[in-house]
Amino acid sequence: MRPLTYLACALLVMGLAFWAYRENYRTQAALGEMSQVQREIAQLREDLGVLRAEWAYLNRPDRLRELVDLNFDRLQLIPREAGQVMDLGHIDYPKPPAPQPEVASESSGNPAAPQE
Amino acid sequence: MIRIPLRPLARILRARERGENPDAIEAENRRLRHEAIQDKARRRAEGRLALMASLFVLGFGTVGVRMGALASTDPIEPRSEVMSAQIVSQRADITDRQGRVLATNLLTHSLYAHPHQMVDPVGAARNLARIFPDLDADKLLRDFTGSRKFMWIKRKMSPEQMQAVHDIGEPGLLFGPREMRVYPNGHIASHILGGSGFGNEGVDSAEVLGVAGVEKAFDGWLRDPANDGAPLQLSIDLSVQSAMEQVLASGMEVMSAKGATGILMEIESGEILAMASLPDFDPNDRPRPLLKGDPSDSPLFNRAVQGQYELGSTFKIFPVAQALDLQIINPNSGINTTTPMRIGKYRINDFSNYGPQLSATDVIVKSSNVGTVRIAQMIGVERQKAFLQKLGFFDPLPIEMVEAPTGKPLVPTRWPAVTAATVSFGHGLAASPLHLAAAYATVANGGVKVTPTLIHGRTRPQGERILSERAAARAVDMLRQVVTRGTAKQAEVEGYEVAGKTGTADKPRPSGGYYDNKVVSTFASVFPASAPKYVMIVTLDEPSVTGPGGESRTAGATAAPVASAIIRRLAPLVGLEPVTDENLPVIAPRFAPRVESQPGDELKVSANQ
Numbered sequence: 001m002r003p004l005t006y007l008a009c010a011l012l013v014m015g016l017a018f019w020a021y022r023e024n025y026r027t028q029a030a031l032g033e034m035s036q037v038q039r040e041i042a043q044l045r046e047d048l049g050v051l052r053a054e055w056a057y058l059n060r061p062d063r064l065r066e067l068v069d070l071n072f073d074r075l076q077l078i079p080r081e082a083g084q085v086m087d088l089g090h091i092d093y094p095k096p097p098a099p100q101p102e103v104a105s106e107s108s109g110n111p112a113a114p115q116e
Numbered sequence: 117m118i119r120i121p122l123r124p125l126a127r128i129l130r131a132r133e134r135g136e137n138p139d140a141i142e143a144e145n146r147r148l149r150h151e152a153i154q155d156k157a158r159r160r161a162e163g164r165l166a167l168m169a170s171l172f173v174l175g176f177g178t179v180g181v182r183m184g185a186l187a188s189t190d191p192i193e194p195r196s197e198v199m200s201a202q203i204v205s206q207r208a209d210i211t212d213r214q215g216r217v218l219a220t221n222l223l224t225h226s227l228y229a230h231p232h233q234m235v236d237p238v239g240a241a242r243n244l245a246r247i248f249p250d251l252d253a254d255k256l257l258r259d260f261t262g263s264r265k266f267m268w269i270k271r272k273m274s275p276e277q278m279q280a281v282h283d284i285g286e287p288g289l290l291f292g293p294r295e296m297r298v299y300p301n302g303h304i305a306s307h308i309l310g311g312s313g314f315g316n317e318g319v320d321s322a323e324v325l326g327v328a329g330v331e332k333a334f335d336g337w338l339r340d341p342a343n344d345g346a347p348l349q350l351s352i353d354l355s356v357q358s359a360m361e362q363v364l365a366s367g368m369e370v371m372s373a374k375g376a377t378g379i380l381m382e383i384e385s386g387e388i389l390a391m392a393s394l395p396d397f398d399p400n401d402r403p404r405p406l407l408k409g410d411p412s413d414s415p416l417f418n419r420a421v422q423g424q425y426e427l428g429s430t431f432k433i434f435p436v437a438q439a440l441d442l443q444i445i446n447p448n449s450g451i452n453t454t455t456p457m458r459i460g461k462y463r464i465n466d467f468s469n470y471g472p473q474l475s476a477t478d479v480i481v482k483s484s485n486v487g488t489v490r491i492a493q494m495i496g497v498e499r500q501k502a503f504l505q506k507l508g509f510f511d512p513l514p515i516e517m518v519e520a521p522t523g524k525p526l527v528p529t530r531w532p533a534v535t536a537a538t539v540s541f542g543h544g545l546a547a548s549p550l551h552l553a554a555a556y557a558t559v560a561n562g563g564v565k566v567t568p569t570l571i572h573g574r575t576r577p578q579g580e581r582i583l584s585e586r587a588a589a590r591a592v593d594m595l596r597q598v599v600t601r602g603t604a605k606q607a608e609v610e611g612y613e614v615a616g617k618t619g620t621a622d623k624p625r626p627s628g629g630y631y632d633n634k635v636v637s638t639f640a641s642v643f644p645a646s647a648p649k650y651v652m653i654v655t656l657d658e659p660s661v662t663g664p665g666g667e668s669r670t671a672g673a674t675a676a677p678v679a680s681a682i683i684r685r686l687a688p689l690v691g692l693e694p695v696t697d698e699n700l701p702v703i704a705p706r707f708a709p710r711v712e713s714q715p716g717d718e719l720k721v722s723a724n725q
Binding site: 079 | 209216217220221222223298300301302304354355358359362609610611612684685687688689693694696700701702703705706
């Protein structure tokens with residue numbers, strides 16, 4: 001009985017040693033991966049900062065104003081003026097066109113469609 | 117140590133006398149000695165066991181506590197471990213109230229040299245001078261071939277320049293990472309932002325320090341890592357600020373003025389939406405301050421905050437509002453306006469003769485100096501002083517800019533009767549346009565004090581009440597009449613009910629006295645008059661306009677039309693809708709849009725049935 005116990009103990013110790021060895025390397029691999037991801041995050045952060053700065057630079061009011069002037073023929077944009085905004089209640093919407101009978105059954109989202 | 121003998125002679129002799137066996141004594145002593153030795157050994161073994169046990173407990177305890185701590189903390193991104201991330205997040209961004217970037221950082225590189233490591237100093241100097249036209253090849257060569265071990269060549273450079281330097285292939289030229297402050301919008305809001313420069317410099321990084329404006333006032337906050345890179349959100353609105361600068365610049369050109377200031381401020385919160393001072397500068401390339409001459413000639417001078425101007429007739433509303441509050445007068449009280457008026461040896465004139473009497477409202481509407489002085493005399497010097505002090509005209513504004521303390525108003529030290537009289541119509545006391553904005557905001561805020569701020573959405577304590585609500589409303593009503601039928605007719609903007617007061621003040625000569633042909637004209641306004649939301653101040657420095665009636669410098673002809681143009685442009689931008697008499701028909705919808713779900717709309721799952 002005693003030799004069997006010794007053998008079992010030895011096997012157990014070897015098994016545990018193997019497990020610990022693998023865990024150790026897995027941890028080191030995970031740490032390496034983490035620092036890689038961190039470097040990547042730092043790089044992306046830096047890129048994000050550059051992109052934000054570029055976005056702000058490209059959208060600076062002076063440039064937009066120049067672009068509006070350059071493209072006045074096509075866009076005809078002028079500064080917003082008073083009275084260009086009004087309440088929805090003051091707007092007369094045209095009545096939607098009467099639905100075609102055969103389309104009506106499919107377009108159940110159309111408000112004017114007859115109820116089934 | 118005293119060793120007890122195994123066979124003590126006295127006891128052995130005594131035992132022999134008694135006929136006992138002396139060996140028993142020896143055996144007994146030997147037993148005792150062995151017991152003592154055993155006890156000692158056991159104690160030592162026990163001590164060792166206890167030590168081992170405590171070491172194991174300590175070791176396992178450490179492991180256990182660490183595991184517990186790791187398991188219970190939230191996973192965070194350990195940013196400080198990565199070098200470049202640390203540099204990027206060194207200084208927080210500054211954004212406008214809608215989160216648009218006003219100041220941010222870019223990672224760039226600096227160039228330095230180790231001349232002793234150089235292979236070809238002559239070629240390096242020549243190539244560097246080719247890449248950077250501002251460097252001198254001869255001077256570089258002298259430095260490279262001299263005894264220096266280290267020298268900076270460029271503080272910051274573009275990636276293209278860096279590549280070009282890299283292509284020289286000189287091992288003695290080295291790059292260090294640098295964080296660079298960038299203001300993508302150029303000159304917009306330049307005075308508010310201020311600018312930045314490098315502080316302590318090392319090879320690997322350099323401190324970025326604010327040198328003026330908000331950048332300097334919030335230097336500690338912006339560099340505090342505890343804020344986790346959160347941006348500083350200003351109350352400025354980029355599009356409003358940009359539009360104001362544009363309209364103000366064209367107004368300044370039309371009125372051939374030397375400088376101009378515009379301030380737009382929310383009344384209720386005291387948040388400054390736009391504050392422009394022209395001429396301005398580009399904070400990316402901040403000019404050097406003037407070392408001699410008048411500092412206000414430099415574009416760095418912020419007229420809105422640092423300028424100390426006698427703001428002229430715009431002050432008249434303050435004694436009138438105070439008199440209304442004290443119930444000395446009502447808007448219809450008759451005020452003696454016989455001109456000229458004498459105080460001691462001084463004479464006070466009106467712009468033109470308004471007859472012997474005007475109502476209090478008309479004193480403001482026609483801007484009568486004499487009438488205002490009479491009202492101020494009714495109030496008395498002490499009360500007048502106390503009121504101006506409460507409005508904040510005696511102290512620098514607590515605005516979040518490093519320049520604020522330099523804008524401390526110039527207040528006369530003594531207040532004889534004539535000073536009190538001139539201060540009542542805005543001469544003799546010089547304050548910044550921002551002071552005026554804060555005081556007008558206080559009047560328009562129903563008499564509750566407004567403190568201007570540049571920071572968006574900060575909760576601040578309610579200001580103290582300075583005027584009764586009724587007096588404040590009457591004062592705003594008077595200001596409205598200035599625009600409808602008084603000196604500022606040109607400031608009217610249909611629908612926005614502009615209420616305001618013009619002020620034309622002669623500029624003081626540095627040598628004393630006043631210039632005849634140089635004025636500072638100001639228009640201080642509040643709109644819309646029925647429910648004041650915004651205060652706007654426009655100040656033009658030395659304007660002059662030639663109209664059909666000849667050259668004019670009065671604020672009604674210079675500052676008021678510029679203010680009207682600015683309000684016309686800015687009010688839609690801040691989302692203020694005009695009040696119109698036009699009655700638009702309300703049209704009933706011709707059909708009911710079916711947005712909510714109707715019976716029969718829901719998804720049917722027929723498989724389950």
